[in-house]
Amino acid sequence: xxxxxxxxxxxxxxxxxRDGEALHLGSRAFDLLAVIISAAGRLVTKDExxxxxxxxxxxxxxxxxxxxxxxxxxxxxxxxxxLTVPGRGYQLAHRQKSAPARPGNPVCAGRPLPSxxxxxxxxxxxIKQIRAMLQDAHVLTLVGAGGIGKTSLAIEAAxxxxxxxxxxxxxxxxxxxxxxxxVLGAIADGCGxxxxxxxxxxxxxxxxxxxxxxxxxxDNAEHVVGFVAETVEALIAENDLxxxxxxxxxxxxxxxxxxxxxxxxxxxxxxxxxAEILQQSAxxxxxxxxxxxxxxxxxxxxxxxxxxxxxxxxDGIPLAIELAAARVAALxxxxxxxxxxxxxxxxxxxxxxxxxxxxxxxxxxxxxxxLLDEGAQSLFRRIAVFGGVFTFEAMCAVVCDPALTxxxxxxxxxxxxxxxxxxxxxxxxxAKYRLPESTRAYALEKLQxxxxxxxxxxxxxxxLSTCFQARTAQTVRRDADHVTGLQHTFDDARSAxxxxxxxxxxxxxxxxxxxxxxxxxxxxxxxxxxCARAELAVGVLDQLAPAxxxxxxxxxxxxxxxxxxxxxxxxxxxxxxxxxxxxxxAIASGDRKFQAHALWGLWNMMLSxxxxxxxxxxxxxxxxxxxxxxxxxxxxxxxxxVAISQHCLGQHAEAKRRLLSARExxxxxxxxxxxxxxxxxxPLVYCNGTLARIAWxxxxxxxxxxxxxxxxxxxxxxxxxxxxxxxxxxxxxxxxLMSGDLSRAAAYLEIMRxxxxxxxxxxWVEYCDFLSAYRDILDGHAARALPVLAxxxxxxxxxxxxxxxxxxxVVYAEALVNAGRTREATGRLTxxxxxxxxxxxxxxxxxIWRVLGRAAHAEAGAQAGAGEAFGGTLVYAxxxxxxxxxxxxxxxxxxxxLRASMAMAALLHDEGRRDEAIEVLEQITSxxxxxxxxxxxxxLFAMIRTLRSRQGKAVRRAVxxxxxxxxxxxxxxxxxxx
Numbered sequence: 001x002x003x004x005x006x007x008x009x010x011x012x013x014x015x016x017x018r019d020g021e022a023l024h025l026g027s028r029a030f031d032l033l034a035v036i037i038s039a040a041g042r043l044v045t046k047d048e049x050x051x052x053x054x055x056x057x058x059x060x061x062x063x064x065x066x067x068x069x070x071x072x073x074x075x076x077x078x079x080x081x082x083l084t085v086p087g088r089g090y091q092l093a094h095r096q097k098s099a100p101a102r103p104g105n106p107v108c109a110g111r112p113l114p115s116x117x118x119x120x121x122x123x124x125x126x127i128k129q130i131r132a133m134l135q136d137a138h139v140l141t142l143v144g145a146g147g148i149g150k151t152s153l154a155i156e157a158a159x160x161x162x163x164x165x166x167x168x169x170x171x172x173x174x175x176x177x178x179x180x181x182x183v184l185g186a187i188a189d190g191c192g193x194x195x196x197x198x199x200x201x202x203x204x205x206x207x208x209x210x211x212x213x214x215x216x217x218x219d220n221a222e223h224v225v226g227f228v229a230e231t232v233e234a235l236i237a238e239n240d241l242x243x244x245x246x247x248x249x250x251x252x253x254x255x256x257x258x259x260x261x262x263x264x265x266x267x268x269x270x271x272x273x274x275a276e277i278l279q280q281s282a283x284x285x286x287x288x289x290x291x292x293x294x295x296x297x298x299x300x301x302x303x304x305x306x307x308x309x310x311x312x313x314x315d316g317i318p319l320a321i322e323l324a325a326a327r328v329a330a331l332x333x334x335x336x337x338x339x340x341x342x343x344x345x346x347x348x349x350x351x352x353x354x355x356x357x358x359x360x361x362x363x364x365x366x367x368x369x370x371l372l373d374e375g376a377q378s379l380f381r382r383i384a385v386f387g388g389v390f391t392f393e394a395m396c397a398v399v400c401d402p403a404l405t406x407x408x409x410x411x412x413x414x415x416x417x418x419x420x421x422x423x424x425x426x427x428x429x430x431a432k433y434r435l436p437e438s439t440r441a442y443a444l445e446k447l448q449x450x451x452x453x454x455x456x457x458x459x460x461x462x463x464l465s466t467c468f469q470a471r472t473a474q475t476v477r478r479d480a481d482h483v484t485g486l487q488h489t490f491d492d493a494r495s496a497x498x499x500x501x502x503x504x505x506x507x508x509x510x511x512x513x514x515x516x517x518x519x520x521x522x523x524x525x526x527x528x529x530x531c532a533r534a535e536l537a538v539g540v541l542d543q544l545a546p547a548x549x550x551x552x553x554x555x556x557x558x559x560x561x562x563x564x565x566x567x568x569x570x571x572x573x574x575x576x577x578x579x580x581x582x583x584x585x586a587i588a589s590g591d592r593k594f595q596a597h598a599l600w601g602l603w604n605m606m607l608s609x610x611x612x613x614x615x616x617x618x619x620x621x622x623x624x625x626x627x628x629x630x631x632x633x634x635x636x637x638x639x640x641x642v643a644i645s646q647h648c649l650g651q652h653a654e655a656k657r658r659l660l661s662a663r664e665x666x667x668x669x670x671x672x673x674x675x676x677x678x679x680x681x682x683p684l685v686y687c688n689g690t691l692a693r694i695a696w697x698x699x700x701x702x703x704x705x706x707x708x709x710x711x712x713x714x715x716x717x718x719x720x721x722x723x724x725x726x727x728x729x730x731x732x733x734x735x736x737l738m739s740g741d742l743s744r745a746a747a748y749l750e751i752m753r754x755x756x757x758x759x760x761x762x763x764w765v766e767y768c769d770f771l772s773a774y775r776d777i778l779d780g781h782a783a784r785a786l787p788v789l790a791x792x793x794x795x796x797x798x799x800x801x802x803x804x805x806x807x808x809x810v811v812y813a814e815a816l817v818n819a820g821r822t823r824e825a826t827g828r829l830t831x832x833x834x835x836x837x838x839x840x841x842x843x844x845x846x847x848i849w850r851v852l853g854r855a856a857h858a859e860a861g862a863q864a865g866a867g868e869a870f871g872g873t874l875v876y877a878x879x880x881x882x883x884x885x886x887x888x889x890x891x892x893x894x895x896x897x898l899r900a901s902m903a904m905a906a907l908l909h910d911e912g913r914r915d916e917a918i919e920v921l922e923q924i925t926s927x928x929x930x931x932x933x934x935x936x937x938x939x940l941f942a943m944i945r946t947l948r949s950r951q952g953k954a955v956r957r958a959v960x961x962x963x964x965x966x967x968x969x970x971x972x973x974x975x976x977x978x
Contacts, residue, residue, distance in 0.1 A: 138242070148319070187231060219247050222249040269312075372421075465513040522564060569763060682715070806835075921943060
């Protein structure tokens with residue numbers, strides 16, 4: 001407390017009283033009073049007042065007269081206490097200390113520590129450490145960003161350490177000072193040194209404090225750090241017992257100094273539990289401040305999670321958290337969270353008694369920004385375009401130009417680090433810098449205000465595009481080991497992408513960035529995001545004139561979208577169209593690599609659409625291109641593509657021969673530099689998955705499932721998606737279901753559904769729905785499965801995604817037959833048969849004929865029951881089964897032959913031709929192991945045993961014991977035999 005005549009002034013609490021009665025004084029007038037009083041009778045120039053009260057602001061000089069007039073009006077009869085020195089400035093005419101000096105003692109108690117405004121949260125460990133450090137360190141500087149709580153921490157630490165000193169702690173506020181004399185005068189005043197109004201010399205202050213065991217706290221030293229460093233060094237040189245605790249945004253950099261970095265408060269990590277969120281000191285501060293304003297914040301989800309997110313996005317900075325909590329009373333937690341993008345506007349309204357720069361977040365940053373030199377200010381603005389961490393090399397590539405050289409960048413980043421405006425972390429020897437989120441928001445405002453944002457955002461986007469273009473799939477996957485760094489790089493690219501496609505951005509630059517970013521996202525397994533960003537870029541590209549962007553750029557972005565679409569949305573026709581565009585561009589530009597990529601994509605899309613004849617055409621083209629290029633890796637890929645198309649055409653033996661050869665050659669070429677890693681799904685997944693299907697078709701279900709296990713284990717963690725979902729959906733789950741291993745199928749489906757939902761693979765979600773309904777049928781729940789089968793089947797066909805869909809048509813139709821809806825089943829099967837015969841998808845044609853026969857067989861039974869003629873229908877059923885058998889044998893598909901044989905046997909048995917039925921079944925038994933656990937094989941031998949029994953009850957009992965999926969084949973016969 002300072003006494004001035006009848007007046008009492010508390011600079012810390014910013015209060016003015018007359019004879020104990022509080023008076024209202026405007027903030028600018030109080031600032032003027034504080035500067036003049038702190039000068040301790042020294043003349044204060046107009047420039048000094050202007051710089052202290054209106055830093056970095058251009059105002060008229062008469063503002064001083066306006067606010068001094070208001071001050072003198074309040075002083076009334078004591079207005080003469082502030083003297084005007086014409087042409088020079090102002091000074092205090094008289095000053096009286098609250099405690100008079102004792103004779104012979106030039107030092108009194110001095111200024112005590114201010115009373116705390118609020119309870120300090122989350123700093124107990126720091127207080128203990130500071131107290132311990134003060135035992136040995138002559139000078140201890142608490143360094144940290146603005147608003148991080150250095151002053152509160154220093155006051156509380158000094159309060160705890162006070163008992164360690166023989167004399168009272170002295171507190172000196174430096175915020176309003178601008179000169180060396182001002183600093184000396186304030187220290188002398190704070191220590192209770194009587195100077196009769198004259199500014200003492202440093203030697204006088206040092207001599208007065210000599211041999212005194214006391215703690216001196218100097219608060220807010222950053223703007224006069226040079227003066228403070230010089231003064232403190234002189235004081236310490238004369239007194240080994242003196243300890244000085246300083247708060248500053250940068251160190252003093254003197255020999256006796258130790259530095260304590262004040263860290264942000266603890267913030268919750270993503271996906272914390274409510275209990276873990278409540279353990280974080282930043283959240284505790286937020287809740288304490290909000291609740292003190294009578295705004296009770298819920299202590300559980302979801303509001304608590306929003307509080308955690310607010311604290312995290314405010315980087316754990318106490319001032320920002322307190323300001324945000326103060327807004328909760330008006331906006332609510334959700335309102336504050338939603339407006340954080342405009343945090344400079346909403347984070348205001350601090351304590352009225354706080355220093356002006358602590359009353360809003362912007363004012364805090366204004367104070368720090370004003371302390372930077374011009375080069376550092378320029379660098380600070382420009383690096384705001386980086387949303388995450390960045391290296392010095394990246395920084396120079398984006399921000400340096402003739403006006404800001406590399407030498408300027410070195411000194412500038414050093415200054416930003418020293419003044420706690422930027423953070424640095426080290427990855428081994430590599431320094432990586434980052435602006436905290438709130439600091440970056442302020443820097444972006446400055447960049448925008450200077451009209452520099454478009455230029456540097458463009459340079460940033462161009463730099464990132466170049467970086468991603470240089471990345472291969474392998475480097476993206478390798479960098480995935482450094483998850484945090486890679487994530488920051490992607491975050492930066494996302495920010496640049498959003499700017500490029502904004503109203504003030506550059507769409508052509510955005511397309512270029514998208515062409516490289518989307519590919520990197522796909523390589524990193526972020527398929528849905530890569531699809532969305534590529535789709536936006538292609539939409540813009542389609543609106544531009546031809547050849548507006550580089551052909552390679554256009555091919556990259558169209559290829560990325562074509563690759564992602566089938567997994568995400570199943571838009572096969574659109575994907576094929578994009579691959580045709582890529583192929584045309586590759587031909588025109590002579591880019592052989594993209595020609596191969598496009599041909600592979602077209603082959604894959606023709607398979608997905610069920611157009612096998614076209615798929616074979618593109619596979620042959622791919623083969624010829626690989627031969628022309630003498631590319632060993634692509635030659636193997638070409639042979640593999642031909643083999644898979646052959647498999648779909650029903651040529652399983654030839655396909656198997658080629659695939660086994662391809663697999664062996666893949667192993668020999670593993671690691672070869674010619675390997676092309678641009679394919680969405682690992683080619684070995686196609687190869688081994690097809691071999692597993694062929695093994696099952698050839699009557700080796702155990703071998704097929706062994707291959708499935710091997711195949712799933714071959715999916716590499718760094719290239720998991722979409723390969724894993726593809727393996728589970730097209731091979732593992734269907735083969736498990738067709739083998740009757742429902743528990744294994746359930747495990748596969750659970751993982752597949754989770755992965756499809758996680759990666760937003762819409763088409764695979766529908767695929768999973770169908771497979772789950774298929775499992776329900778096998779488990780005896782056909783009634784609930786049929787609607788799901790119909791919906792998912794129609795959805796897949798509507799998307800043009802027919803990969804293995806014919807199998808699902810057969811499954812659905814057979815379920816319809818069992819439900820008595822034979823005509824509906826026949827319609828579905830007839831359409832599927834026409835499609836397959838026209839497009840060459842012949843692999844499932846034997847099954848179509850078999851179930852057509854089953855529908856006819858069931859229809860004949862219904863006709864017989866109604867007393868109608870049914871002979872013609874039975875003849876048609878026989879023809880269907882015969883056709884199914886012939887086609888199965890031609891393909892070497894023993895499992896289809898087994899199923900067709902059982903259907904034929906059921907019909908023969910129904911006609912009373914039991915011996916012929918047994919003969920049909922026994923012809924196929926030599927191909928199968930009677931000990932197999934596969935449902936079809938179990939049913940085959942169970943059916944033979946049943947037919948050999950001459951007792952109708954035995955037939956019925958055997959049917960009841962058969963697996964659910966096969967029991968329906970005997971249902972008609974049992975009724976008549978029983």
